[in-house]
Amino acid sequence: MSKVKPKKQETFIDMTAMSDVTVLLLTFFMLTANFVPKEPVQVMTPASVSEVKIPEYDVMTILIDPKGQVYMNLDRPEDKRKVLESVGEQYGVKFTPKQITSFINQTHIGMPIGRMQAFLDLPLDEQDALMKQFGIPTDTIISANNQLAVWVRTAKEVNENLSIAIKADQSTPYTLVKNVMSTLQDLKENRYSLITTLKAMPEGF
Known part of the structure; x- marks a missing residue:
């Protein structure tokens, strides 16, 4: 007599609960993540073994491209408004x-203050293209042309808790x-961080 083989039954797994958990986790990460701001120029940072992290909030980032053009970013919108109004008053510009x-x-921030009004009247896509041609003036020989110093000093006056990163x-x-x-x-701003790309620790350390 031939043996009777039991009929195989398909195993059903309800994935509804797993899908719900996945959506909840995705929503959580989207709400809590800090998105990297769009930068006006492409910058490849040098590598280092330092693991010291810059703060997540209250950070002023100074960006320097290979041609020496300088841009500045403030992570708090309320600080940006106050800084712009204060810098405008110092140069007699009303926004x-x-x-x-x-x-x-x-x-x-990446335009000379004299061009700022006309720059801000442009559509956003035209602003992005134009900013790559300028940057903040940083002439250290003629102090009146060092507008970076004005932006940094004013930003620190608006928010004294700002950390500086280059x-x-x-x-x-x-x-x-x-x-x-x-x-x-x-x-007198002698404390600042240098942003680098983390690389592996050399052998023997």
Whole structure:
């Protein structure tokens, strides 16, 4: 007699609960994540073994591209509005509410103050293209032309808890980075971080 083989039964697994958990986790991470702001220029940071992290909030980032053009980012929209109005007063420039809103929507500061009004009247896509051609003036020889010093000093007056971080391309000449460091030293801002890409610790350490 041939053996009777039991009929195989398909196993059914209800994935509804797993789908619900996945959606909840995805929603949680989206609400709590800090998105990296869009940068006006592409920067490849040098590598280092330092694991010291910059703060997540109240950070002023100074970006230096390989040509030496300098941009600045403030992570708090309310700080950006106050800083723009204060810098405008120092240079005798009055900004409209529409221009202030446009400034807040831009992730980085990167225009000479004399061009700022016309710049903020442009559509956002034209602003992005134009910003790559300028940057904040950083002439350390003629102090009146060092607008970076004005932006940094004003930002620290608006928010004294701001931490400063410098992000430069790995191909940016050191003299251009030192120029920014000298500006910070002139303002008595001697504590700042250098943003790098983490690399593996050398053997033997």
